[in-house]
Amino acid sequence: MHRDIVYASPTAGGEQRDLRLDLQIPRTKGPKPLVVYITGGGFMTANKAGNLDERTYVAEQGYAVASIEYRTTTTGSTYKDGVADVKSAIRYLRAHSAELGIDTAKVAVWGQSAGGYLAAMAGATSGTDRFEQGDNLDQSSDVQAVVDQFGVHDLAKVADDFDPETKATYMAPGSFINAYVFGPNSARTVVTDHAANRAANPATYLNRSSAPVALLHGDNDHIISPSQSLILLDALTRKRVEGTRYVVKGADHGDLPFLPDPEAGRKWTTQKVMGTITRFLDRELRS
Template sequence: MYTEPHKHLPGPLLVVAALTIALAATACGDTASPTPAAVVTECPSSPIPPGRPVPAQGAPPRIVVPVDTSTSTVLNPGTAPQIQCGRTPISTRADVAYATVPLPGGQTKQLAMDIQVPQTAGRKPLVVYVPGGGFVMADKGGNLALRTFVAEAGYVVASIQYRVQPDGATYADSISDVKAAIRYLRAHAADYDINPNTVGVWGDSAGGYLAAMTGVTNGDKRFDIGADLNQPSDVQAVIDKFGASDLSRLQSDFDPDTQQAMAPLLASTAKYVNGPTSTTPLTADPTAVAQANPITHIHPTDPPFAIFHGSEDTTISPSQTLILHNALIAAGVNSTRYI
């Protein structure tokens, strides 16, 4: 279930447009010393990480409920290539360590990020990219083509690692890691030409879920753990691409065979919510699941959201982002959902 493609995704140009609207890109200060920049004529592809799970064989998953588009903008993205790179030189700094975090058993893990900086004058808005991976992996090398495209549009893009369920992590640990990365980048804003006042978080799938949770927990100090605590972890914009919201209903919209095939995912997700040693299913503790749901944390002052979901996504049902979008709108938050 972790590698089934997310279908009929809307145009990448809208990701940049949404960021541009949400983040007021103001230039301030001088640039840091220039570093060697890579100029590409084609958008680079991401390597396939080792150990990626193989999709289960059998009948393809089917969504058996209608896709609700009543509060969303419906797009037809077409099939032609939508992005092109090579407009702007990009400097990339790989494997920048940003935190050392605890693991069960007294061990620790060093988390790193890859940072792309457009070689243009002035400070730039920052986008922290949170990769997906079904809560079991977090490959910071993923989605390189679109990250490069966004960087060339004038954003510093930092793709981050974070703790996942096989590390013994819970969702709260992953959120803390995202916020630690944001604080680190604000503390080192001058090193990467970042305007620390304009920070967005962008994620796909599991990363979309974590991006949403990061946005709705602005100011919640329970998730600010680690270094650079003199820096805020708040964000000014959220881009949620086909992220989950209600983890207890991940299988609800699918046919019976698919629901049965999703059992291992649900068991892993239950540990991600309740803790690595827990045997409690997601449905057995509604309070814990509610705390892991971004709608529980929504506040009218939350940053603007742009939400994207494919109408034929058979990994994360479109209803997952609909739940979040409608709750944001009801609370008075600026949210736009594209289907």
Template sequence: MTLGRRRTAFVAMVVVAGLMLAACSSEETGAGGAAPAGGAAALIFATTVKASDTSTSTVIAPTGAQIVRGKTNVTAHNDIVYSAPTVNGQQTELKLDLQVPETAGQKPLVIYIPGGGFVLSQKTANLDQRTYVAEQGYVVASIEYRTIGQGATYKTGPADVKSAVRYLRAHADEYGIDAGEVAVWGQSAGGYLAAMTGTTNGDKQFDVGDNLDQSSDVQGVVDEFGASDLSKIAADFDQAAQDANYAPGNSLATWVYGAGTKESVKNPSAAITASDPIGYISSRTAPFLSLHGSADRLISPSQTLLLHNALRSKGIESSRYVLTGADHGDLSFTGDTAAGKPWGTQETMNHIVDFLDKQLAG
């Protein structure tokens, strides 16, 4: 088979697998979300990844022990309806799963936002890592949100996350939550939504729905391999991957412009600017922790760098870790069972827990 045919076959495999991808993170179970109209896939693997600047970041090579669950008993509350927005003329229930450690007192809240290329949002994703964080003394909520198959755009995504923040603050006493200490943590598309949520503290345009008497502001953001400027999402990649990511009317374009668009995210526009968390940074923006693999083939590593540098230039606390040789989280859906290991090490996860401890429990 020629190189061109091998690449075509690989792209076809990724398009099919991309529609099955739930979070690019560990231990994904269950079903949820909807494919976009026409079956357009959001994900394509690059064959080459250009090295990006690490001068403002910390480079690590996590190869040590994996996290282990079982330190603390955790109570699960699943399928809690936190919002019921109207989708295509009908109310659609959005649900979350909650993990509450069985320890005394109110606990800080961490809201986990799964990935899925804006095509899927499975709240059952990443159970091992979510449980590990809960066992460190945090109430952890994993949420679903509207996808592009449900007409979602960059406007509705952050609105859904903020609805979950407000709902959980309104029910803080019921679940033993310290309502004044809330962080968001996302991976891939979820990392992007976490960034949008944290940069828009105090921006009421994304506060719609119920519990509007509650604040949607968060006190910390963990962004694992999330996008920022979608017009540069493939900037570190080979031409074939760039062409796929910037194709007119694809899933990324649908996320920005809406269903049926013929636009490309590569083209500058007011909508592209409005979809970029960098443009919302203000004095109210939450502190950030970003993590990205140096060999990420789905979202250019420079995406978190752009956001990290922009945050620091505006005086916002921001730390960024680059995982040497790491790809885009768990890629076991492709048959690669090793890719997720750097993300599940005690070293990597303890950087996240240390950040949460500082911002929420310090």
């Protein structure tokens, strides 16, 4: 484990802040294919120490796994900053691949909840220069695979499966959704500002270079509408980008740092679920 590697130092909240990553590398010979893990946290936190057991399981299958911090609403940052941070981390790791012992010819991004959204955005914008900023701009931020667990996609519909009161709370000005699109203290919403909602939707950027996506969602998710993953799958199909959706029966939102419910994560840490993820990674990164 290499801890607290500074991969970028962007401005957030009017101050320059170091963004760090933790990197797990198996003790075997040769460079390891890279998986960049993006934690969740409701766009409000980004604790790179989260979900260590799941990350370790993937690393034990022969992958280098980098868990990254990114800018959030706590510093007034928006999705544009978060996507830029993911891309900065990928470029940094490609620039330092030889010394770190990783193979970056093919890179996967793997995110949960808010991290699933950022993973989808990074994959959708592969092959373009959107959201590129910071250092190591001579390196590519393109990815070759996306694992998106219970992420959001069409932000204006994130609560469509829920009751009217919950939907109103999610869509209110200043909610965690709207703050991540418009910044703090804005009266704008993704429901009324259709252009802003399109600009924040990974489906908008899908193109021939977009990475294949494995979508996983629980049919009992009480935080992010299960239909969100279906919305993105439909968009992938329309744009002829490879995508597969897996529904985990009875599973709630599995982002344990965000949802303090130990039972919520159990269905997400089974051999069946984790094996689905690693088989997808094997196919996309090792074939």
